[in-house]
Amino acid sequence: MKRIGILTSGGDAPGMNAAIRAVVRKALYEGMEVYGVNYGFAGLVAGDIRKLTRRDVGDMIQRGGTFLYSARYPQFATEEGQLKGIEQLKRFGIEGLVVIGGDGSYRGAYALTKHGFPCVGIPGTIDNDIPGTDYTIGFDTSINTVLDALDRIRDTATSHVRTFVIEVMGRDAGDIALWTGVASGAEQIIIPEKGFDITEVADNIREGRERGKKHSIIVLAEGVMDGNEFAQKLDAIDNFHVRVSVLGHVQRGGSPSARDRVLASRFGAKAVDVLKDGQGGVCLGLRNEEIVVSGIIDTLDNMTHTPNMELLKLNEEISN
Ligand code: F6P
16 A cells, blocks of 8 residues: 555544654655545535645644544444545545544445455543544543543632533543542432432532532543533522533643653554555554454444443542
8 A cells, every 4th residue: 555544533532643653754764645635524525525644743742622523423324424434535646545533434445345444443532432442542641631620620629619510521421530539539429320319419519518518529521411410400409509610622632642642653553554554444442551453343232331430439449
């Protein structure tokens, strides 16, 4: 393979630029060329494609977001869109494609491979919810951003002896809530993977106050419910005067952490190796600190992502 393409798709994540950089630099090192597709699968269908040079990826490793832009493009699920995408890739002489994104992006990559066009998926999302990998690009940066916010909120919560509900992202997964809850010493972590009892949550706040706690921080994953709705339920039980902070898209931005930059660089270089070998329909993962290659469909259909539930138990044991 002499010419490969790359796109970023779905929600952006810090470290995507570092991964693109690694793909471009490693491909050039191997004597291959790289073309960038703007705006994910939407740009692919539209033929928004350009050659990437060594300089295009200079000064990029530290930048958040994705300089190739991203888009959510459910229309790519149609065969018509997929065939149009392949036609555009062939028009530019591109023989293989690297897709950085979440599970929707993986399905797009698999569809192209099924039509005979080799693709490799790299897990990139702050949610850390992709099967087949312990960590996704962007998760580490995101949890550090959330942690900074939680530390600040704790200051003001303590000053006013208040209860806070902090809603964090994660789509249907609780990883962001789990990791930041433990790291910030939150009193309670509520995630979609485990049910909750609102009266128990309220009892916990009261007991903490009786023991002299000056604040109560509840980290709530967005996949459970809206933060304001959760606060209303609590206030209906007792007059806690709960304050709510919805951290929102601040969690998706910012310069990637060292860990995300290194992970992205490793994934990017490996993706080039995989395409160079002519493999397609595969995705990369990090398992026990090793980069692994597995089939996209096997990964999506037969593997599940589960957060480390030991962290939840740990928090119950040490937070009060
Ligand atoms: O998948 C990343 C993510 O940030 C989720 O955590 C969140 O639910 C979603 O994207 C938000 O999507 P959008 O930016 O399209 O509103």
